[in-house]
Each structure stands twice: as C-alpha cells, then as structure tokens.
Amino acid sequence: MKAEANQRWQPPQFVSREQCIKDTEEVLGIPDITIRQTEDIFRINVLGMEWDIGMMVYEPEDSKRIPVGADGKKAGFFLLHGGSGDFKGIERHAKLLATKFGYKVMAGTFPGRFYFPDASRDWPGDTIHADGTVRTPIWKQGEVITADEYDVVRDKSMRNRYGTRTLARAKPETNFYYRMAAWPAAFEEGMIEASRRHFPATEFSVYGQGHSTGGPFVCMLSQRIPNMAGVCATEHSPFGYLSMGRDEWGGDMGKITGYEKVEKKGHVRTDPFNELYIRTWRDLARYQGPEALGQEGPAALMRLPAIIEDILEAWEKAKPRPQFKAEYVVTHAITGSLTEAAKVSAARLKMNRDETDALVQRFVGYTRELSGPNVKPVPPFLFEISKDSRDHSSEVYEEVIMPGFRAMSPAPKIALTRFGAGVHSFWKAEKDLPVGIAPSVLRTWNDAVLGGYFV
Numbered sequence: 143m144k145a146e147a148n149q150r151w152q153p154p155q156f157v158s159r160e161q162c163i164k165d166t167e168e169v170l171g172i173p174d175i176t177i178r179q180t181e182d183i184f185r186i187n188v189l190g191m192e193w194d195i196g197m198m199v200y201e202p203e204d205s206k207r208i209p210v211g212a213d214g215k216k217a218g219f220f221l222l223h224g225g226s227g228d229f230k231g232i233e234r235h236a237k238l239l240a241t242k243f244g245y246k247v248m249a250g251t252f253p254g255r256f257y258f259p260d261a262s263r264d265w266p267g268d269t270i271h272a273d274g275t276v277r278t279p280i281w282k283q284g285e286v287i288t289a290d291e292y293d294v295v296r297d298k299s300m301r302n303r304y305g306t307r308t309l310a311r312a313k314p315e316t317n318f319y320y321r322m323a324a325w326p327a328a329f330e331e332g333m334i335e336a337s338r339r340h341f342p343a344t345e346f347s348v349y350g351q352g353h354s355t356g357g358p359f360v361c362m363l364s365q366r367i368p369n370m371a372g373v374c375a376t377e378h379s380p381f382g383y384l385s386m387g388r389d390e391w392g393g394d395m396g397k398i399t400g401y402e403k404v405e406k407k408g409h410v411r412t413d414p415f416n417e418l419y420i421r422t423w424r425d426l427a428r429y430q431g432p433e434a435l436g437q438e439g440p441a442a443l444m445r446l447p448a449i450i451e452d453i454l455e456a457w458e459k460a461k462p463r464p465q466f467k468a469e470y471v472v473t474h475a476i477t478g479s480l481t482e483a484a485k486v487s488a489a490r491l492k493m494n495r496d497e498t499d500a501l502v503q504r505f506v507g508y509t510r511e512l513s514g515p516n517v518k519p520v521p522p523f524l525f526e527i528s529k530d531s532r533d534h535s536s537e538v539y540e541e542v543i544m545p546g547f548r549a550m551s552p553a554p555k556i557a558l559t560r561f562g563a564g565v566h567s568f569w570k571a572e573k574d575l576p577v578g579i580a581p582s583v584l585r586t587w588n589d590a591v592l593g594g595y596f597v
Contacts, residue, residue, distance in 0.1 A: 151593025152557070153524055153586060159563040162582045163574050169581035174241045176203045182339065183258070185282075188331050189324045189487050194283050195332040196256030196263075198229040199340055200236050201246040208246050212594035213371060215347040218246040219587075220337060220363075220370070224354030224377075226421050226467040228255045230263065232353060234569050235580045243588050248340050250356075253328045254279025254321075255464040264462035269308075269420050276310050276420045277466055281321050281328070291318035295417070305424035310466075312416040322416045323486040326472060326508055329359065330366065337367045347371040349591060351378060354533060354566065358382045358473045362508050365518045372596030374587045376526040377534055377566050382475035382509035384546045411474045415483035421465040423457035429532050430456075433565045436530030437572070475509035511550055522555035522596045523547065526583060528564030536560055557595075559586060 157165075182197045202208060211217040219239055223231040229249035236247045257263045258280055269277045274294060278287035290313075297307040312318040341348045348370045352360030357378035364370050379385060413419075430453055434442035442449065471479045484505040488498035511520050525543070527534040539558055547556050563572065564579035571578060590596060 151589055151595060153559045153590065153595065155559060157559060157561045157579075157582055157586075159529075162561060162563045162579045165582040165585050166575055166577065169238070169242055169585055170577070172242045175207050175244050177201060177237070177240045178203050182336070183256075184335070184339070186328065186332055186335060188328045190491050191321070191324055191328075192282050193253050193325075193328040193332060194256070194258065194281070195253060195328075195336060196229075196251050196258065197336050197340075198233070198236075198249045198251075199247070200240040200249070202240065202244050207244040209244050209588075209592060211347055211371070211591045212597045213347055215369075215371075216246070216345055217591050218248065218341045218346045218348050219374075220248050220250065220333075220341070220348050220350045220360075220367075222250045222333075222350070222352040222356035222360055223252075224352065224356045225425070226255075226355075226419075226465045227463045228252075228257075228263070231463060234577065235584060238577070238580060238584055239587075243584065246340070246346075248336060250333060250336065252469070253325050253332055254281045255466075256280070257464070258283045262462075265464055266462075268461055269422060269465045276308065276418075277464070278310060278318070278418065279321070279325075279464075279466065281325065285317075287318045287321075291316040292418075303428060305422075305427070308420040308422065310418040310420060311414070312418070314416075319416055320486070320490055322418065322468060323483040323490075325468065326480070326483070326505060327487075330362070330508070333359075333363055334366055337363075337370075341369065343369040347596075349374055349587070349596065351376060351587075353377055354379055355467070355469050355473055358385070358509070359469070361511075361520075362472070364521055365512045368518065370521060372522045372524070372590070374526070374590065375523050376583050376587075377528060377531060377568055378525070379473060379533070380543050380546065381511060382472050384543055385474050411470055411476055413470045413474075413476055413479060415468075415471050415479040415486075417468070419467040419470075421467060423453055425465075426453045426456050426460065429566060432532040433530050436565075472508050477506050477509060480505040480508070513551060519552050520547070520550055520554040523557075524586070524590050524595060525556065525558045526561065526586065527558070528561050528566060528568050528579060530564065531566045533566050555595075 177200050180199045185192055185194050208216045221232045221236055228251040232249050236249045239245045239247045257265050275289045292310040292312050295309040295311050297309055312322050337348060349372050350360040350370055351374045358381055361381045364373055481502050484502040488501050561579050568583055569578045569580040
C-alpha cells in the first residue's frame with residue numbers, strides 16, 4: 143500500500159513563499175545524519191592528453207542511511223556547479239542532501255577548475271593580475287598555462303549586459319590552444335568515470351542536477367551515464383540547441399527578454415573555442431540588478447551606491463572560486479566552434495577523415511539529445527524555477543523548453559514547478575529564508591525520488 147501511495151506523488155505546479163518558509167523550518171529542523179566528506183582526484187587520458195579530475199563526495203557514515211528510491215536501488219545525487227564555479231559553489235545544498243535526507247552526493251568540478259596547488263582548493267588573488275595577465279585553468283597537476291600562450295582581449299560588444307568582457311584568447315599550436323580544443327571530451331569521460339567510481343550501476347540510481355551553465359552538461363550526461371535515472375532541473379539550463387540564438391536566459395521578472403525565439407531575436411553567439419572568458423565583479427552586477435528589480439521594483443535604483451558596494455564586497459568573497467568560463471560552445475550550441483575544436487584535436491592526433499568526422503559528430507552531439515536505435519532515452523526531468531531568477535522565466539519554459547522536450551523521440555516525462563520566492567542561486571539567503579529556497583527544492587527532489595516520479 144505504501145508503494146502504491148508513493149507512486150501517486152506528482153510535483154506541485156507552484157510552491158508559495160509561505161510554504162518555502164515552512165519547508166525551511168521543517169527541513170533545517172531534521173536531526174543531522176553524520177556524514178563523511180572525501181575528495182577524489184584521478185587522472186584520465188583523453189584525446190592523447192592527461193587530465194586530472196577533482197570531485198568531492200558527501201555520504202552518511204552509516205551506508206544503511208542512504209535512501210532507496212522507488213525503483214529499489216540506492217539513490218545518489220550528482221551535482222554540477224554553474225557559471226565559473228567549482229564544487230564549493232554547490233557545497234551547501236550537497237551537504238543538506240546528505241545530512242538531512244541521507245543521500246550520497248557527488249559534487250563535480252569542470253576540468254581545469256579544481257585548484258590542486260593548495261589544500262583549501264581556493265584560488266589565490268584576483269582573476270586579472272596587476273601585470274595584465276589572467277587566471278587560467280589547471281587541467282593537469284603541475285602544468286601551468288603561461289602568458290605567452292594567450293592574448294588578452296577586451297570585448298565591449300555586449301557591454302549593456304556584461305560590461306567590458308575580458309578574454310584570454312589561446313594562441314594557435316600552444317598547449318593552451320590544444321587544451322581548449324579538447325576539454326569537452328575530457329569533461330564527458332571524466333564525469334562518466336567519476337559516476338562509475340562512486341555510483342556503481344548494480345547498486346545505485348543517479349539523479350543529476352546542473353545549476354545554470356551546468357545544466358546542458360547534465361542534460362548531455364543524462365544519456366551517457368547508464369544509471370542516471372532522472373534530472374532534478376532546478377534553475378538548470380537545457381540542451382544547448384534549445385538555447386541557441388539566445389544570449390542568456392533573460393527574464394524581465396516574468397517576460398521573455400533574453401530567450402525570445404531565434405527569428406525574433408536574431409542574435410546568435412559565435413564564441414570561438416579558444417577564448418576563455420575571465421569573470422569579474424561585473425558578472426555579479428548583471429545578476430544583482432534584475433534580482434533587485436524583482437524584489438524591490440524600480441525603487442532599487444535609488445540605492446544604487448549601496449548595491450554597488452554589496453557587489454564589490456560579494457566579489458571579494460567570490461574570487462577564491464575559479465571565475466573563468468569556456469562552456470558557451472556547448473551551452474549555446476555553437477556548433478561551428480565545436481567542429482573547429484574537434485578538427486584541431488583530430489589534426490594534432492593525425493586522425494584520418496573517418497576518425498575526424500566521428501570526432502566532429504561526437505563534439506556537436508554534446509549540444510542535443512542522442513537519438514536512434516540502441517540509445518538510452520532522455521530520462522524524466524523535473525524543471526523548477528525561482529521567483530526572481532534573472533535567467534529563467536516561466537514563459538520561456540512554456541514556449542521553448544517544454545515543447546522542445548515534448549518533441550524528442552521518445553519524449554521524456556517532464557513537469558514544471560515554480561517557487562514564490564528565491565533567485566537564480568536558489569540557496570541565496572533572503573528575508574525569512576536563511577538558505578534561500580534550497581530546503582523546499584531539496585524536499586521536492588526527495589519526494590520525487592521516493593515517490594516514484596522518476597520511475
């Protein structure tokens with residue numbers, strides 16, 4: 143009877159602010175489960191290059207506390223950060239999942255973002271150095287990208303949205319250039335291997351979540367990790383081709399502004415594969431503005447100096463995270479750049495024409511669902527969006543994302559839940575919500591896993 147009752151659970155269409163406050167009190171009031179936290183660093187060889195991958199795992203000390211999902215297998219969560227972060231950006235809700243609900247949680251980090259040289263894993267200094275050089279990835283322990291491997295470019299073409307963008311443009315035939323061409327494949331193989339190491343398919347079902355930029359990569363992994371049974375897509379961007387032609391998941395607090403249809407918008411991103419975007423305080427500002435508008439209205443402009451001070455203070459806290467980014471080629475389905483990256487890697491490895499074509503198809507395939515015979519279908523998705531998200535509006539889900547998923551063959555099970563509170567970083571504190579709407583979000587994930595939504 144209990145199992146049959148659980149099968150009836152369906153995601154709510156709307157979770158009010160009052161319910162978020164109640165969920166916060168109840169979830170934070172659950173006695174903590176004792177957990178252990180372990181770091182896993184391993185090396186893989188992909189496209190003729192060595193890559194070091196760093197992951198963090200949180201799990202109950204007593205493995206019997208790990209929940210068993212409605213499919214009869216232990217349940218594990220694979221979380222991926224967004225923007226230009228690392229595992230620490232998702233650490234808070236990773237620990238909440240483990241300590242309050244008992245899940246085994248793996249917090250991933252994109253290749254190049256894990257700071258190996260210091261045990262704190264915090265990046266030192268600022269992203270742009272006094273001498274004009276910039277922070278660069280560490281794809282392999284002991285390897286350094288030097289200043290003679292790139293040109294620093296100041297881009298004002300999207301100034302209204304980003305301010306002046308700083309880019310490190312890798313010079314052809316340098317190690318930096320070849321790393322930038324090959325890293326998508328290192329991500330694919332590294333994350334599959336990490337899941338295999340910590341969530342054996344005979345024992346676990348895996349539930350993925352990629353915050354923001356991490357979303358399209360979890361979409362990609364959802365068919366490549368054999369036991370990924372579902373995706374808890376909270377503030378989680380979709381497959382890249384559903385984002386193609388749109389600059390950001392813009393929202394005028396409920397109106398489609400950034401992700402209008404391609405024929406209306408007409409702007410298609412063309413970022414080259416060899417450009418690394420270096421983030422600054424400006425990237426916090428482009429979120430703080432829309433969030434303040436949604437929470438306070440136009441009157442927020444009357445306290446602009448205070449908002450600017452808050453942004454600069456927040457940047458001081460954000461600098462220890464990687465704060466560089468190269469993922470647009472996948473998240474916006476820039477297939478021309480992915481094709482070029484694949485061809486650069488193929489030429490370096492002296493591949494023949496058939497091998498080169500296969501590598502191009504592999505890279506371009508990162509931007510959309512796999513289809514055809516003997517292909518794992520896209521698993522169920524539970525989409526969730528915050529009230530004052532800068533990047534995700536309900537209209538774009540209804541007009542673009544949900545129809546896109548329904549058009550897949552076979553079409554996966556999908557649902558959309560809206561929250562009456564919260565922002566894009568759904569763990570961000572606000573009045574009466576000390577950890578944002580994260581407790582409400584995690585409660586729905588738990589209900590979905592145990593209640594049979596993903597079966």
